[in-house]
Amino acid sequence: MQDTASQHAYGFLTRPEVQFLDAAVERLIPADELGPGACDAGVTAYIDRQLTSTWGMHGRNYRSGPWVEGTPQQGFQSRLMPQEIYRYGIAETDAHCKRQYGKAFRMLTGEQQDEVLHALEKDSIELPSLPAKLFFGLLWRNTEEGFFSDPVYGGNRDKAGWRLLGFPGVAASNYNELMYTQTEPYRVEPVSILDMQEGRAALDNQGYPKHVPAQKDGHGRN
Amino acid sequence: MAATKLKPVDAVVVGTGLAGSIMCKSLAETGLKVVGFERGRLLDTQHDFAMPYVHDELKYDRHSDILQNLSRETITFRNKMSELALPMRELGSFKPGECVGGAAVHWGCHAKRFLPWDFAARSQTLERYGAAQIAADCTTQDWGISYDDLEPYYDQFEHLYGVGGKAGNLNGVIEAGGNPFEGARSREFPNPASKTTQIGQLFSDAVRQFGYSPHSNPTAAMTQAYTNPYKLMLGECIGGGFCGGHVCAQGAKANPLNTVVPALGRHDNFELRTLANVIKINLDSTGKRAVGVTYIDARGREFEQPADLVVLSAYTFNNVRLLMLSGIGKQYDPASGTGTLGRNYSYQTHGKVQLFFEDRTFNPFMGGGGRGTAIDDFNGDNFDHAGLGFIGGSYVAAQTSGAAPIKSKQVPPGTPGWGAEWKKTAAHYYNRSFGLNLHGSCQSYRDCYLDLDPTYRDANGLPLLRMTFDWHDNEKKMISHIVEKSAEIAKAISPAKMGSHKLSAKYSIVPYQSTHNIGGAVMGDDPATSVVNKYLQSWDVNNVFVVGGSAFPQNSANPPTATIGALACWAADAIKETYLKKPGLLT
Ligand SMILES: Cc1cc2nc3c(=O)[nH]c(=O)nc-3n(C[C@H](O)[C@H](O)[C@H](O)COP(=O)(O)OP(=O)(O)OC[C@H]3O[C@@H](n4cnc5c(N)ncnc54)[C@H](O)[C@@H]3O)c2cc1C
Ligand code: SF4
Numbered sequence: 023m024q025d026t027a028s029q030h031a032y033g034f035l036t037r038p039e040v041q042f043l044d045a046a047v048e049r050l051i052p053a054d055e056l057g058p059g060a061c062d063a064g065v066t067a068y069i070d071r072q073l074t075s076t077w078g079m080h081g082r083n084y085r086s087g088p089w090v091e092g093t094p095q096q097g098f099q100s101r102l103m104p105q106e107i108y109r110y111g112i113a114e115t116d117a118h119c120k121r122q123y124g125k126a127f128r129m130l131t132g133e134q135q136d137e138v139l140h141a142l143e144k145d146s147i148e149l150p151s152l153p154a155k156l157f158f159g160l161l162w163r164n165t166e167e168g169f170f171s172d173p174v175y176g177g178n179r180d181k182a183g184w185r186l187l188g189f190p191g192v193a194a195s196n197y198n199e200l201m202y203t204q205t206e207p208y209r210v211e212p213v214s215i216l217d218m219q220e221g222r223a224a225l226d227n228q229g230y231p232k233h234v235p236a237q238k239d240g241h242g243r244n
Numbered sequence: 245m246a247a248t249k250l251k252p253v254d255a256v257v258v259g260t261g262l263a264g265s266i267m268c269k270s271l272a273e274t275g276l277k278v279v280g281f282e283r284g285r286l287l288d289t290q291h292d293f294a295m296p297y298v299h300d301e302l303k304y305d306r307h308s309d310i311l312q313n314l315s316r317e318t319i320t321f322r323n324k325m326s327e328l329a330l331p332m333r334e335l336g337s338f339k340p341g342e343c344v345g346g347a348a349v350h351w352g353c354h355a356k357r358f359l360p361w362d363f364a365a366r367s368q369t370l371e372r373y374g375a376a377q378i379a380a381d382c383t384t385q386d387w388g389i390s391y392d393d394l395e396p397y398y399d400q401f402e403h404l405y406g407v408g409g410k411a412g413n414l415n416g417v418i419e420a421g422g423n424p425f426e427g428a429r430s431r432e433f434p435n436p437a438s439k440t441t442q443i444g445q446l447f448s449d450a451v452r453q454f455g456y457s458p459h460s461n462p463t464a465a466m467t468q469a470y471t472n473p474y475k476l477m478l479g480e481c482i483g484g485g486f487c488g489g490h491v492c493a494q495g496a497k498a499n500p501l502n503t504v505v506p507a508l509g510r511h512d513n514f515e516l517r518t519l520a521n522v523i524k525i526n527l528d529s530t531g532k533r534a535v536g537v538t539y540i541d542a543r544g545r546e547f548e549q550p551a552d553l554v555v556l557s558a559y560t561f562n563n564v565r566l567l568m569l570s571g572i573g574k575q576y577d578p579a580s581g582t583g584t585l586g587r588n589y590s591y592q593t594h595g596k597v598q599l600f601f602e603d604r605t606f607n608p609f610m611g612g613g614g615r616g617t618a619i620d621d622f623n624g625d626n627f628d629h630a631g632l633g634f635i636g637g638s639y640v641a642a643q644t645s646g647a648a649p650i651k652s653k654q655v656p657p658g659t660p661g662w663g664a665e666w667k668k669t670a671a672h673y674y675n676r677s678f679g680l681n682l683h684g685s686c687q688s689y690r691d692c693y694l695d696l697d698p699t700y701r702d703a704n705g706l707p708l709l710r711m712t713f714d715w716h717d718n719e720k721k722m723i724s725h726i727v728e729k730s731a732e733i734a735k736a737i738s739p740a741k742m743g744s745h746k747l748s749a750k751y752s753i754v755p756y757q758s759t760h761n762i763g764g765a766v767m768g769d770d771p772a773t774s775v776v777n778k779y780l781q782s783w784d785v786n787n788v789f790v791v792g793g794s795a796f797p798q799n800s801a802n803p804p805t806a807t808i809g810a811l812a813c814w815a816a817d818a819i820k821e822t823y824l825k826k827p828g829l830l831t
Contacts, residue, residue: 050662056671077307084318084333086700092330095752096324099330136663143661145459171302172647186667187608187674189649192296193484199482201610201644202439207675208607218296229295230482 032067033074035107038126040066043161044113045128049135050165058182060169068168068177069108078104100156114149115142148226174216182238184212185236192218195230245444245733247538251602253277256537258566259558260521261346262805263812264792265500265508267555268402269474270816272511273793274824279549280514281539283521283593284310284343287491294814295493301648304490310349312340316703319561321753323714325578325691331700331708337752338759339489340559346807347559347759350490352645353614355407355464355806358397360391360427361624362685363802368625371655377635381690383588384635384798388769390780391427394810397817399430401809402462405498406470406478408435408578423459425620435467438481443606445618447642450736454479455628456621456720461641462806464498472498474507487612496613504523517779523704525554525788534572534788538703552827553819557812558792562591563794564694564764565709572785573765573775578691578712584775588763589713590799593638593684593748595723597730598677599739600656605675608647616643619801622726623801625686634721638684638801640730654679656741659700661790668790683758684723688798695763715751723747760804762793779818779830780811786829791815 032040043066065217072078080103092099093117102110115138119127123134129137129143141147142158149157170184172191178184184191194200200208210233217223223231254276257267284753287293287310298304312318312335320329321692327537335581341347361368369377378384401407402564411432412422421437430566437460440448465481472478481496495502508514519542524549527533536550566586576587618641620626629635646652652669654677656725660666724746734742768774780795782788791812793804800807822830 028777051667052664052666054667056668059667080309080315080334082309082313082315084331084700086331089700090328090330092322095750095754096321096330097336097752098333099485099756110579119256139662165613165662167302167306172300174300175302184649186671187649187653189647189674192299193482193486193610197483197485200607201368201441204607204610205605206440207605208610213296215296215300230484231296243253 032070034071034078035066035070035108037114038116039108041117041128042126043069044141045135047165047168048161049132049139049171057186058179062179063169063182064177064179065165065168068171068175069164070163071176071242073105073108080104085181100152104160107152107157107160110151111149111161113195114151115147115157118149169190172215173213174219181212187231190233192231194233195226195228210234211236247546247548251547251552252536253279253556254551255553256281256549257344257535257550257555258555258558259515259562260344260505261557262348262499262500263340263808264344264555264557265504266812267557267816268514269504269508270510270820272514272557274820275513275654278514279551280516281520281522281537282516282518284518285517286344286518287349287501289495292682293493294775298446298491298493299484299486301486301650301794304350304486305648305651308350308489308628309394310341310343310491311335312342319709319710319711321711321713322702323712323750325712329697329710329712336754337757338761339756340561340759344401344505345485345517348499349501350489350731351497351499351805352492352803353463354616354803355402355416355462355614357462358391358800358802358804359425359624359809363387363389363391363394365635365798372625373629377629377688379716382687382718383690384687385768385773387797388767388774394807394814395427395430397810397813398806398814401806403434404472404474405464405805405809406435406466406472406502407433407462407464407498408437408467409433410437410460414458421459423620424457425626433462435470438463438467438613438615440617441611441615441644443642444615445643446737447617447680447733450733451619453736454733456619458617460661460722461511461614461616461618461643463614466496466498466752472503474504474661476503478502481613482612483611483615485609485612486648487574487646514587521561522566523706525556525566525572527570527572527785531571534783534785544577552574552787554788556788557792558731558759560764560792561709563790565696565794566780567765567775567790568696568709569706572782572788575695576693578693581690584766584771584773586593586764588688588797589692589711589761590686590688590763590765590796591692591751592758592760592801593686593719593723593747594757594797595638595682595684595725595727595730596744597734598654598743599679599734599737600654600673600743601676606678607651607675608644608678610646611644612646615645616641617831622729632721632725634718634725636687636718636722636801637684637686640724640726640733641681641683641695642678643681657743661770680734681728682723682730683801683803684719684726685720685801686799687716687804688763713749713751722749758803760799762791762796762799762804765790765794766797767795768797777830780815781823781830787827789819
């Protein structure tokens with residue numbers, strides 16, 4: 023089942039950036055016996071589409087100076103927009119990897135990649151243009167979003183994130199009864215907004231999807 | 245650019261959210277010419293609230309365009325006066341609305357009244373425990389009205405919003421199945437209580453062992469189809485799991501757009517002016533009388549709308565800020581303790597005990613609509629505070645509020661934040677966990693207040709509102725105490741693992757907590773400690789009424805909206821029955 027509109031068209035990210043992100047998001051949410059990881063779930067495509075959206079330029083954020091770093095309690099205070107955070111964050115992390123390991127991030131072993139990601143998270147790498155943890159924070163936030171948001175945004179391909187959790191997607195109209203009676207896990211084929219837009223989901227007379235039993239066992243296995 | 249002066253009207257209402265829509269309707273009923281101003285747009289519920297698009301977590305939880313657009317206006321924030329306040333650049337701790345209906349278009353429907361104690365927190369504490377119980381810098385005060393004064397208006401609001409619940413105290417008689425701690429109500433809820441879910445049952449069984457009294461959350465998500473007093477019909481809630489923060493495709497979530505706004509269309513003397521951002525209340529040369537408001541329209545043009553009566557209902561922040569920008573009232577100064585405007589800004593506190601099981605599943609994605617089972621045994625002054633070193637309390641609830649997959653994955657303490665082990669653990673416990681949530685009161689303090697920022701400005705060049713706020717020891721002790729009590733309850737449910745959260749060392753503007761910001765233009769019976777009188781009328785400019793959570797002198801543990809709605813009904817009644825007949829200071 024083709025679950026997203028454009029799997030390999032990138033509007034903002036360059037090829038090395040795509041390769042960096044494919045490697046990084048796969049360490050954050052790796053493929054395992056439970057199912058696909060973030061790379062196969064299309065998280066890089068999700069991030070790319072977010073970066074070309076209003077959000078990628080912080081279109082709804084307050085963006086006047088003066089710019090002061092502030093306390094952690096005061097929240098995001100960087101002058102950089104997400105587009106810039108990714109562009110500089112990737113280039114500068116790669117530069118760090120080349121200095122430290124002699125290779126770009128994507129060429130490192132999984133353990134080395136984890137080491138770098140942990141160092142970014144803990145802010146123990148000094149990136150020239152931005153705090154490392156600012157880059158990591160955004161990367162993790164977007165990875166989680168891309169893995170678990172509706173496939174209409176380009177990630178969560180084949181609803182991998184929802185299958186992992188056993189999340190049914192768009193609700194069925196009989197939850198109000200099931201909620202009080204169903205104590206066994208409710209395992210159905212997840213239905214996305216994308217499925218409904220593209221006419222792949224059967225609907226009831228109220229316009230809610232009719233859920234059907236899961237083809238895969240909720241842990242991605244057939 | 246000079247403002248274009250428009251033809252005078254009788255009354256203007258600034259902000260058409262939960263409080264403003266009620267004010268518009270009540271004033272329109274008198275036959276006066278009324279204009280309601282709204283900075284946002286009027287949603288088209290048929291298309292904006294359509295399935296399946298409302299079941300989109302990314303859109304509503306992260307990027308929503310019905311929330312305040314911070315690129316035009318935000319607030320600045322600091323924990324204490326010695327810090328430099330910085331702008332809230334992205335939404336986090338709270339999510340103000342920006343559309344007709346306000347934040348209530350996407351609220352969580354938990355429609356609980358305040359406790360009688362909340363309205364007399366200071367005097368009752370002094371009476372029961374003495375002055376030593378209250379921190380020296382605590383500025384908590386009585387409201388100037390009692391629960392009993394407001395009861396008929398709670399009742400009015402609950403019938404307008406079709407609230408479902410079971411009375412716990414009907415005319416002074418304690419009723420089985422309800423909340424025995426609630427204030428006496430004059431009649432039953434208009435709709436039945438929502439049923440008890442699996443986690444509600446586990447919680448109920450556990451708390452009964454301790455002698456506590458479980459009950460269903462009162463909810464403004466319809467527990468059955470309902471027609472309100474304006475003959476507007478609301479559908480039954482299906483519990484689709486995308487609720488708080490989302491708009492409702494079922495028409496089941498009572499909000500201004502399905503309870504009041506359609507009825508406004510029946511009044512020819514009412515006009516709704518959207519995409520109209522009010523920037524000032526204009527005063528006459530005495531400074532004692534408002535003559536109208538100035539606003540900026542979607543094209544950036546400035547207009548002056550003359551009016552005899554001005555109602556502010558622009559949420560806590562802009563109620564306070566518009567008074568400041570208009571020079572109404574005296575700015576509070578924490579150093580000297582003088583002035584009242586901006587004083588007693590407060591919020592709500594929270595804590596949590598999370599339970600993880602191996603042998604139970606909960607299908608947490610079903611739910612929403614305010615469903616939850618709660619106890620009030622640790623709320624307000626419902627328990628003996630002697631020797632505890634704090635005042636106030638929290639309710640504790642097992643909520644079935646839906647579990648959207650980006651934000652609702654819980655993992656036991658010690659789990660890594662990402663990677664292979666995180667993935668397995670998050671997947672394992674998504675369906676095997678629930679929380680006991682504490683929502684607690686927050687007292688007011690001398691150093692927690694609002695004023696205008698000296699540096700940062702909005703898109704119109706006007707100063708932003710500055711918030712100075714932090715947690716105090718009273719609240720930290722209170723939440724810690726009740727988290728410990730909740731952990732005892734949790735143990736009685738026998739989870740495999742548990743985690744808990746108390747109040748953080750400092751208040752942070754980053755994680756979402758609640759859109760329950762209150763105070764700054766508080767009500768009372770003494771102009772030395774309040775901005776508005778008990779009818780929400782400005783002490784300084786008597787033809788200005790300021791309606792909303794801005795009037796709360798400190799915050800209850802209970803969610804604010806039922807009380808905001810009741811106060812709107814109460815103020816509207818005073819305006820209709822008394823003020824309009826004889827304009828002047830109401831007594
Ligand atoms: C996700 C979420 C969940 C919630 N859940 C609950 C809950 O379960 N229980 C509960 O009790 N409460 C809940 N709340 C809080 C509830 O939404 C608010 O208490 C309520 O909406 C406040 O009513 P109000 O009329 O004061 O403000 P609003 O309803 O926000 O209305 C204010 C209006 O004024 C407009 N405005 C502001 N400034 C101007 C200006 N300068 N010119 C013109 N217009 C202006 C705004 O655009 C807005 O429409 C929740 C809020 C959120 C965001
Ligand atoms: S849970 Fe109920 S009130 Fe909430 S959005 Fe769904 S149908 Fe509406």
